Amino acid sequence: MKSFVGIIFCIFLILPIKIFATDLKWATYCESTDYKRTPRYNETIQFCKLLAENSQIIAYKEFGISPQRRSLPLLIMDKDRYFTAEQAHQAGKAILMIQACIHPGEPEGKDAGLILFRNLGILGRDTSLLRHVTVIFIPIFNVDGHERFGHYNRINQNGPEEMGWRTTAQNLNLNRDFMKADAPEMQAWLRLFNYWNPDFFIDTHTTDGADYQYALTYSLETGPNTDLFLGQYLQKHYIPAMEMYMAEKGYKVFPYVNFRQWHDPRSGLYSLPASAMLSHGYVAARNRPGLLIETHMLKPYKIRVMSTLELLQFTLKHLNDNYRDYLQINHQADTYTSSAEFRKQILKFNFTVSNTDSVMVNFEGYDYKIEESDLTGGKWFIYLPQAKVFRLPNFNKAIAQDSVLLPNYYIIPPEWTEIIRRLQLHGIKMEFLNQDTTLEVELYRLSNPQWSNFSFEGRNRLTVKTEKFIERRLYPAGSAIVSLEQPNARIIALLLEPLSSDSFLSWGFFNTVLEQKEYAETYVMESIARQMIQQQPELLVQFQAWKEQNPQMAKDQWIQLNWFYRQTPYFDQNLNKYPIGRISH
Numbered sequence: 001m002k003s004f005v006g007i008i009f010c011i012f013l014i015l016p017i018k019i020f021a022t023d024l025k026w027a028t029y030c031e032s033t034d035y036k037r038t039p040r041y042n043e044t045i046q047f048c049k050l051l052a053e054n055s056q057i058i059a060y061k062e063f064g065i066s067p068q069r070r071s072l073p074l075l076i077m078d079k080d081r082y083f084t085a086e087q088a089h090q091a092g093k094a095i096l097m098i099q100a101c102i103h104p105g106e107p108e109g110k111d112a113g114l115i116l117f118r119n120l121g122i123l124g125r126d127t128s129l130l131r132h133v134t135v136i137f138i139p140i141f142n143v144d145g146h147e148r149f150g151h152y153n154r155i156n157q158n159g160p161e162e163m164g165w166r167t168t169a170q171n172l173n174l175n176r177d178f179m180k181a182d183a184p185e186m187q188a189w190l191r192l193f194n195y196w197n198p199d200f201f202i203d204t205h206t207t208d209g210a211d212y213q214y215a216l217t218y219s220l221e222t223g224p225n226t227d228l229f230l231g232q233y234l235q236k237h238y239i240p241a242m243e244m245y246m247a248e249k250g251y252k253v254f255p256y257v258n259f260r261q262w263h264d265p266r267s268g269l270y271s272l273p274a275s276a277m278l279s280h281g282y283v284a285a286r287n288r289p290g291l292l293i294e295t296h297m298l299k300p301y302k303i304r305v306m307s308t309l310e311l312l313q314f315t316l317k318h319l320n321d322n323y324r325d326y327l328q329i330n331h332q333a334d335t336y337t338s339s340a341e342f343r344k345q346i347l348k349f350n351f352t353v354s355n356t357d358s359v360m361v362n363f364e365g366y367d368y369k370i371e372e373s374d375l376t377g378g379k380w381f382i383y384l385p386q387a388k389v390f391r392l393p394n395f396n397k398a399i400a401q402d403s404v405l406l407p408n409y410y411i412i413p414p415e416w417t418e419i420i421r422r423l424q425l426h427g428i429k430m431e432f433l434n435q436d437t438t439l440e441v442e443l444y445r446l447s448n449p450q451w452s453n454f455s456f457e458g459r460n461r462l463t464v465k466t467e468k469f470i471e472r473r474l475y476p477a478g479s480a481i482v483s484l485e486q487p488n489a490r491i492i493a494l495l496l497e498p499l500s501s502d503s504f505l506s507w508g509f510f511n512t513v514l515e516q517k518e519y520a521e522t523y524v525m526e527s528i529a530r531q532m533i534q535q536q537p538e539l540l541v542q543f544q545a546w547k548e549q550n551p552q553m554a555k556d557q558w559i560q561l562n563w564f565y566r567q568t569p570y571f572d573q574n575l576n577k578y579p580i581g582r583i584s585h
């Protein structure tokens, strides 16, 4: 007969082995290769499906199709099996959205997320973290880029051995596409985001740039591109607790930095509010916490995966502990952004950073020397193995270059179909005129268009100058009326205000408005111009003045005669007129 002590001993002996065996069976691909490799698309999907089949609390779904016909995968984890947004919201859960492989060459988030789902969903560890939180996880966002797999996709990156490519099959960088939404993948993402309306969003990346000691840098938008109170809450409650937790786990972290002179830490640091074309800037503009994780490419892959995992775990715990705060603050931010109070504020955008205001910070870098390159004549930064703390100025005071007083409504003529469709992709609500209606609206006259002479994300960026004027204008049936009385008011304004660097106009959607399509032959205008001067002698004075102000143009006969043509009733009255009206009453 076995003794009681013996039985206890046996249980202790068997249990760890059993757990170990389960762990081994459920090792992720990355773990099973000792963090040397990251799984391909098919292996990832297979593992996701296996998790869902073997866990009561995990579901696998797909949220779209890529141009190369791959499904966009989504894992959902909810301890009450609330696998739809309606159920999760109704149950009062906070939704944590984690995204990986928007840049597939930077796959830490995929490998960390799979470990997180396996640990909670299969191994049953820390499931109390899911008491008030539903987690949705995109293991691979840019699925086509992910399968452009190889050794040579990220020069100088310390693992994994092979990885995917930065852009989509259409060579679009999804992390510049959140506003214009050109990529089918992004259009699917926007639908997903609208559907789940998450309470906290995390996007996972790897950064290159100068060498430093931090395994991970982060950016969490706290203003002025997001809701003031949300920003203050994150500043006070999330950031200090997160930095402390990461330090306890042995990971040095620091806010995501740029050096004022590329590669040269001694030149000082600067940081800017993120533009809404970027994931975390977009989410911030939608009144939600948007955390960017950037592990450092020179650190070993295992450290990058594990530090990402720790930050995911911290955020999950933090959100679970404070879920009521987040639900309330996010709701409050939505209510405020929809309110007349918000529209009374001047909306600021196109941020730059002050050159004079800075705070001193300690930056844990590596010593380095600068040599003059005998190959290029440039500066060659050579990092040395000695860790070094630099005392540096951090220029982080944001200055808005442009601002606008918001209207109550925008009105979009029906021919701008694509603008209306893309606004709807952003979850923006609108109504449509059911009959032709003449309305007094505020319009912009555009001038001084400057197109970039290079292509950026398939488009040549445009800047303009604007001048407001009032006009009674006929808007046909089918015109879209977009009220700013909705949580997306900031997104609406950033997309529709022509001065905004995130606007449809700046991405070239309205180029045709700036094209003169009717003109007069010079031989016709030579005689008409003379008749005009005869009837209105002051025209000649104005013409001479214009020539003096524009000596370059005055060299061109056609341009000079076009000046006269512009004064005739034949000239296109819609040229350079931004067609979207603003209604402020």
Ligand SMILES: [Zn+2]
Binding pocket: 103, 106, 205, 206
């Ligand atoms: Zn990236």
